[in-house]
Amino acid sequence: NAGVTQTPKFQVLKTGQSMTLQCAQDMNHEYMSWYRQDPGMGLRLIHYSVGAGITDQGEVPNGYNVSRSTTEDFPLRLLSAAPSQTSVYFCASRNRQANLYGYTFGSGTRLTVV
Amino acid sequence: TQLLEQSPQFLSIQEGENLTVYCNSSSVFSSLQWYRQEPGEGPVLLVTVVTGGEVKKLKRLTFQFGDARKDSSLHITAAQPGDTGLYLCAGTNFGNEKLTFGTGTRLTIIP
Numbered sequence: 178n179a180g181v182t183q184t185p186k187f188q189v190l191k192t193g194q195s196m197t198l199q200c201a202q203d204m205n206h207e208y209m210s211w212y213r214q215d216p217g218m219g220l221r222l223i224h225y226s227v228g229a230g231i232t233d234q235g236e237v238p239n240g241y242n243v244s245r246s247t248t249e250d251f252p253l254r255l256l257s258a259a260p261s262q263t264s265v266y267f268c269a270s271r272n273r274q275a276n277l278y279g280y281t282f283g284s285g286t287r288l289t290v291v
Numbered sequence: 292t293q294l295l296e297q298s299p300q301f302l303s304i305q306e307g308e309n310l311t312v313y314c315n316s317s318s319v320f321s322s323l324q325w326y327r328q329e330p331g332e333g334p335v336l337l338v339t340v341v342t343g344g345e346v347k348k349l350k351r352l353t354f355q356f357g358d359a360r361k362d363s364s365l366h367i368t369a370a371q372p373g374d375t376g377l378y379l380c381a382g383t384n385f386g387n388e389k390l391t392f393g394t395g396t397r398l399t400i401i402p
Contacts, residue, residue: 219393222391
């Protein structure tokens with residue numbers, strides 16, 4: 178199994194540009210989430226989804242959009258990139274009925290906005 | 292907003308020593324998870340504790356959930372260089388998928 182796959186691994190954007198971070202999982206997990214990780218601040222939840230067609234905001238949703246048209250995919254869209262969005266982004270998924278097993282994380286996308 | 296404070300933020304010790312990392316909050320959580328993250332990778336789940344006072348062991352790692360479910364600790368016995376990494380605690384609440392992460396403890400084991 179590939180687990181959680183994130184693309185791209187690295188990206189440099191200019192301020193004001195838009196882009197989509199891709200996330201796909203092949204484990205048929207219902208729950209998927211996006212986090213950003215900044216130095217000294219741990220991981221902060223951006224958006225999450227409990228199933229196809231259902232999304233909700235996390236702690237830091239401003240400037241980001243998500244959609245969940247299939248169980249496998251959960252893309253994160255940056256509408257107009259800002260330097261404050263420079264961060265490492267992680268996608269994660271878990272099985273709805275496996276609360277004890279926690280989340281499986283992708284290997285991350287390192288985004289720099291100049 | 293629920294907060295999880297981890298201490299120490301940085302820890303560097305010699306191989307073979309013991310250590311404890313703490314995860315504290317003023318809020319009650321239904322479960323606490325511990326993850327380890329290595330450079331360039333995502334966090335990997337080590338354990339989940341769900342009952343107040345619960346103790347779980349994973350080889351040389353011992354995890355404890357506080358009686359009031361507001362805090363947790365991770366104790367490593369006879370640390371090895373392979374234990375080096377960023378340790379993160381994360382709390383959940385019933386019926387809520389919002390996982391709250393702690394600030395992390397960066398552990399370095401010196402051979």
